[in-house]
Amino acid sequence: MSRPIRVLNVAEKPSVAKSVATILSGGTNFCPSRLSHSQYNRIFEFHYTIRNQPCEMLVTSVTGHLMEIDFDDRYRKWNSCDPAILYEAPVKKFVPQDKLNVKKTLQDEAKHCQWLVLWLDCDQEGENIAFEVVDVCCAVNPRLDVWRARFSALTSRDVYQAVQNLVRPNKWLADAVDVRQESDLRVGASFTRFQTQLLTNAYLINLNNSANAHQAEGDRNHVLSYGPCQFPTLGFVVERYWEIQAHEPEEFWTINCSHTAEEGTATFSWMRGHMFDYSCAVMIYEMCVEEPTATVIKVLDQQKLKNPPFPLNTVELNKRASWYFRMSSEHTMKVAEDLYQSGFISYPRTETDSFAGNTDLHAIVQEQQEHPVWGSYAQRLLDPEAGLWKNPRIGTHSDNAHPPIYPTKFSAGESRWTQDHHRLYELVVRHFLACVSQPAIGAETKIEIDIAGELFSVSGRTIIAKNYLDVYRFESWGNSTIPKYTFGQQFVPTTLTLDSGVTRPPPLLSEADLINCMDKAGIGTDATMHDHIKKLLDRLYATKDANTRFAPTKLGEALVMGYDDMGYEELWKPSQRSRMESETKEVSVGRKSKSEVLASYLQDMKAYFLDARLNQVKLKEAMDIFFERSNRSAGDDHRAVGDTVRRCGVCNDSDMVLKRRPDGNFMVGCLGFPQCRNVVWLPGSISEATVTTQVCNSCSPGPVYMIQFKFRMLEIPPGYNVNHLGCIGGCDEILRHLTEICGTGSRNPSSVPVSSARGRGPRAPSSNAQQTSTRQGACIHCRQTGHSSSDCPSQVVQPQRAQPRRRNTQNENAGEASIPCTTCGESCVLRTANTDNNRGRKFYSCQGCNFFVWEDSMNDSAGGNTQGANRGRLTSNPRSSSARRGGRGRGSRGGRQGANTTGATFVSATGDPLSNRCFSCGDPSHFANACPNRGR
């Protein structure tokens, strides 16, 4: 036996370190440990043998990522550079301040170890963290032998197997995360700075109408963030909202039939579903009414099972907490984290929805036997004679690191728990108990009948055994009894009605819907989805109503609309995120290198960025629809970003950039304005100026990029060239002379290039423009002489505030009147339908919810619900007295022979009896089924 070696084991989180140490130290619940430099990460110590090598094991942990990525300091201030530069600016990975104690622990221990074993979670992120740990540890001990333990669950078997089969860490997996991190940072920071600087001060972003009442205008903390996850999430919300806006209600017709017998009532549905053609529906209906005898043509009895849910993972936990308790995902995760920290439930951030084969499921159930409410169910589960037990279903998701969420400790409720703690613990327990239960069993009967050739059906269900539904009170499976029918049986329906309804738009996305969309599109992870949703609310991009349904704010809609109008769905739909997913997958399996994927992705994203900036007018146009312009915008033009000329020598913090001022004159100013007021005023005779890539050889500190100038010939003395490649660093005599001769665009005529410009007092206010133009005798708008700026024919007119754009342009032709919505209180706007069936018909459509009502039905009923709007409901009661006596209600048949076999009464919902005439052509001499126009 060789000498023991010291092994430093590092897990991703304290709980895993504890589990690994507990298992490897002998499986008892006690493993000696000591404190480290960081509060949460203890160090466990014990002896163990790895492949015949005696080891002194030290097991400790990090807390997630040890390092962060950010730009070099030079680029971190928002005004330090053109955001486009962020696609190439150097980035660095470093241990942030709040993790330095973890780093110190690792380094202190690593110095005295021979091996480093990495117990990070077995996914891409875990592998990336592993390399962060390696970097930190090898910096103080380069001789460390580095190993990776791979486990798929924290069970004894997996841990033993992992420690005896150590492998080397996989750089490809870690590289995949590097790609994601770097691209997210560059794209997020560049777009965020761009749209924030472009829009926040330019508009009065007043969102007082939103749930998050907030006056964003002038609020420097109001960042208009952009992120590769938050924008697609916002996109889902906006897209659904637009779908609702664009929905055009369409009236449809359906025939319903009911039959009441001694055992109850069966309500049959028309197997055609519904028809949009009124005439056709009436024709069929009339045929049914005339020969209403129903014949049973199918009786289908079958047993149906309703399966219990899959084991619970994070996405399901969030969806179900939202459905059952209307808890936000953010709050759900907070409460779940608290329950986890206090040991009541397992790790709540998991993708896994199946239990490892060796999980002791019975032991988990046993713990719950004492519970006053569901304890008896747990006892039944454990009783073999009850036959209630069934092994859980096997889901298709796994994060290879954590089990599904299950109760880890019994509790009948703790005194410090809030109502939501109780609810969530109950959900986790009941869900687990349901998972190990038999499915519910029901007997279903499906009946089909034939009336005059038309088919109708009804289903009834009797629950034979509730099984898991006994404990899983959140789900139901209704009993619906129907009378008994036999094949060939005939009966006359109790009612036979032709009912109308209108199509409804889909509802706004609920939180559960949104999580579903994100899950399907791969936006975010189980641990971050709730953060992205919360970010939409925090950034005032969306609001959430009491029913947990999300609507975009004006700001959220405008931003998405702006990018959409540019033709860039890629910037607000999930496609680019999906691309990133597949590209990082390629990196993780070694098919592509980190650098090639990053280069290609960032090249494309930079192209989007530059184009978006070029088309920024689209963003502004979208904002114009919803917001007033701020008069601060003009004064804010000094922030307009130009091309970098040199680093500012005064503040040493930001770039000096070439800019054209509103008066047409050029200057080179520091982006650190107003903190730094360094500026170089350029001659007023310049008509064009462009920064080149050529660097001045004489001026320092460099680089100082040279500028290609073009002067107005009539404004410079003879002998000077109109084209001049100049330098503002101080070496350019021509530029100095022209500045002295022609003056500058500044109020201070003494300002000349170079150091004399430094450290001047406050920069000229906006009245500069007027003064400059006065001096030159030209209008500040068009720079022509002969009129003053106030008389300028080309003066820019502030755009009028437009009405929010609605996508349902087909129905846009009304909107002149409105009534308050009885559902949500918003206003309902009067519109005119353009559909074939209802062209010209007016309806009120709510701007805030789905409420809809036909104007002409408003006096008929107090309703106006979107469902089954109450127009023209035709009823027929074949068993009515008039039916029995062969009459057709009021009035005579007008000579119609032989057709009136049923004598049904047709009454509209408005109470007007319909005349005895053809529904198709109006002729009283026949019914529609005998109409000569039939079939045309």
Add this chain to the structure above:
DNA sequence: GCAAGGTC
């Protein structure tokens, strides 16, 4: 003042 991903 910016992203998204870990985790406490």
